[in-house]
Amino acid sequence: MAKLYVNEKKKTGHINPELYGHFAEHLGRCIYEGGYVGENSEIPNTNGMRNDVVAALKEMEIPVLRWPGGCFADEYHWKDGIGPKESRKKMINTHWGGVVEDNSFGTHEFFELCEQLGCKTYVNGNVGSGTVQEMSEWVEYMTLEGISPMADLRKQNGREKPWKVDYFGVGNENWGCGGNMTPEYYGNLYRRYQTYVRNYNSDAPIRKICGGANVADYFWTEEVLNTCFSHNPPGFHGFMDGLSLHYYVHPEGWETKGSATEFDEKVWYKTLAKAIYMEELIERHGAIMDQYDPEKAVGMIVDEWGTWFSVEPGTNPGFLYQQNTMRDALVAGVSLNIFNKHCDRVKMANIAQMVNVLQSVILTEGPKMVLTPTYHVFRMYRNHQDADLVESFIEGVKKIGEEEEYAVPNLHESVSVAKDGSVTLTLSNLSVSEDIEVEAAFAELEPASVTAGILTNDMHACNTFENPEHVKEEPFTAYEITGKGLKFIIPTCSIISFSVK
Ligand code: AHR
Numbered sequence: 001m002a003k004l005y006v007n008e009k010k011k012t013g014h015i016n017p018e019l020y021g022h023f024a025e026h027l028g029r030c031i032y033e034g035g036y037v038g039e040n041s042e043i044p045n046t047n048g049m050r051n052d053v054v055a056a057l058k059e060m061e062i063p064v065l066r067w068p069g070g071c072f073a074d075e076y077h078w079k080d081g082i083g084p085k086e087s088r089k090k091m092i093n094t095h096w097g098g099v100v101e102d103n104s105f106g107t108h109e110f111f112e113l114c115e116q117l118g119c120k121t122y123v124n125g126n127v128g129s130g131t132v133q134e135m136s137e138w139v140e141y142m143t144l145e146g147i148s149p150m151a152d153l154r155k156q157n158g159r160e161k162p163w164k165v166d167y168f169g170v171g172n173e174n175w176g177c178g179g180n181m182t183p184e185y186y187g188n189l190y191r192r193y194q195t196y197v198r199n200y201n202s203d204a205p206i207r208k209i210c211g212g213a214n215v216a217d218y219f220w221t222e223e224v225l226n227t228c229f230s231h232n233p234p235g236f237h238g239f240m241d242g243l244s245l246h247y248y249v250h251p252e253g254w255e256t257k258g259s260a261t262e263f264d265e266k267v268w269y270k271t272l273a274k275a276i277y278m279e280e281l282i283e284r285h286g287a288i289m290d291q292y293d294p295e296k297a298v299g300m301i302v303d304e305w306g307t308w309f310s311v312e313p314g315t316n317p318g319f320l321y322q323q324n325t326m327r328d329a330l331v332a333g334v335s336l337n338i339f340n341k342h343c344d345r346v347k348m349a350n351i352a353q354m355v356n357v358l359q360s361v362i363l364t365e366g367p368k369m370v371l372t373p374t375y376h377v378f379r380m381y382r383n384h385q386d387a388d389l390v391e392s393f394i395e396g397v398k399k400i401g402e403e404e405e406y407a408v409p410n411l412h413e414s415v416s417v418a419k420d421g422s423v424t425l426t427l428s429n430l431s432v433s434e435d436i437e438v439e440a441a442f443a444e445l446e447p448a449s450v451t452a453g454i455l456t457n458d459m460h461a462c463n464t465f466e467n468p469e470h471v472k473e474e475p476f477t478a479y480e481i482t483g484k485g486l487k488f489i490i491p492t493c494s495i496i497s498f499s500v501k
Helices: 051-060 071-075 107-117 132-143 149-156 183-195 218-229 265-292 326-341 373-380
Strands: 002-014 021-023 064-067 091-093 099-101 120-125 167-170 207-214 242-249 299-307 346-352 362-365 368-371 388-395 411-417 423-429 436-442 450-456 479-481 485-490 494-500
Touching: 002 411, 002 423, 021 299, 051 107, 051 362, 051 368, 051 373, 064 107, 064 167, 064 346, 107 120, 107 132, 120 132, 132 149, 132 183, 167 183, 183 207, 183 218, 207 218, 207 299, 218 242, 218 265, 242 265, 242 346, 265 299, 265 326, 299 326, 326 346, 326 373, 326 411, 326 423, 326 450, 326 494, 373 450, 373 494, 423 436, 450 479, 485 494
Parallel strands: 002 436, 021 064, 021 346, 064 120, 120 167, 167 207, 207 242, 242 299, 299 346
Antiparallel strands: 002 388, 091 099, 362 368, 388 411, 411 423, 423 494, 436 485, 450 494, 479 485
């Protein structure tokens, strides 16, 4: 028996909705086929955007979308993606599969998609192969209301009003595919490029994201912050609103990665242990950020995270298409709990990637669409968005797993209180062999109304185009209300989300 203590009176931070963000790159079938099929497609669409995908993402309450990359961002020249589609430049997507990129999805289409989704916008600029002028003109094109060459060009291309850019990334992975820079060099470039990311609309300022570290590269974080924070005018926090962090889980390492669907228990626990490693990364990068920014004015932006397995057999290796099982659901469950618990520093996180690439919430095949187990987790956690994190603690957690190095806790939770006072409790059982009896105890709350959903199945279970609803959220009613708490059994390999009032 485990005892879960919740102090719903003790609010410890605010969970930005953006913690539940997504990322769509010009990579494989993420944008093309996944989100965008073009106005002339037989697949039902609105202005080229797939109706089924848009509806599913809205239902999941997608809060923000990052675009156009990824590695693609530092090779993307935005002017290739505006104007009449028939005259847009075609290019080879050298990073991803060597296929033709016809630029039919560009700036206007991105904002159209976000408008349909009702989500915030995160545009990633090009530092690696782009100029300051190119970046500055893009911002002018997107956000300037008045008269200017770029605002006029936008109007000429059919968009009178500027759009709202909520977040702007100044480069991506500039330690690697974004230019192989040293941290000091990038830090100086960041200072320079961001100067020209102008805020033309003081009511809707653009939040600027500086390119942060890969995994445990603490040297990068230290050096970039050192460069950006030196000689700052008062109130300028390194000229940035956010610093990114990228971390992917590949159970067998970068070279081999491992199959998305064929794995044994040892690899199950290893994968989950690697997912939980996110917590150490946040804490250690966060400790460096604390030295420069003790007020936590700069958000940690985990704008690429998720599982990265070997591609599905027979698919283009450059397309990064993988299936998604209950293992991915558990990775999502614990990762989102970790982001919630660090919401004082983590202000946005974007799972990679939205459709058909890596740990997707949606897979498509022609007109067919399936919602992955990861989708259901995001939907089950949606009430955490914009809620306040509260104190929680589990007594009686056991370490499980076959290898000591990759031992994980059997239970993992986070709890928040929404504006209407309802408590959202998300709890995972990471064990593949043991159901666990749980008693949840609130500080004062006497549950009067409880609704709950469960995602549970065999560890290999996934949704396919032949059997799209094999894994899905089911109502969970097997709980007992006990004065100031709840009693229930959480089955092996499952995630439960409670909403309690
Ligand atoms: O998400 C796939 C790739 O992973 C991104 O393009 C890049 O930023 C990262 O290395």
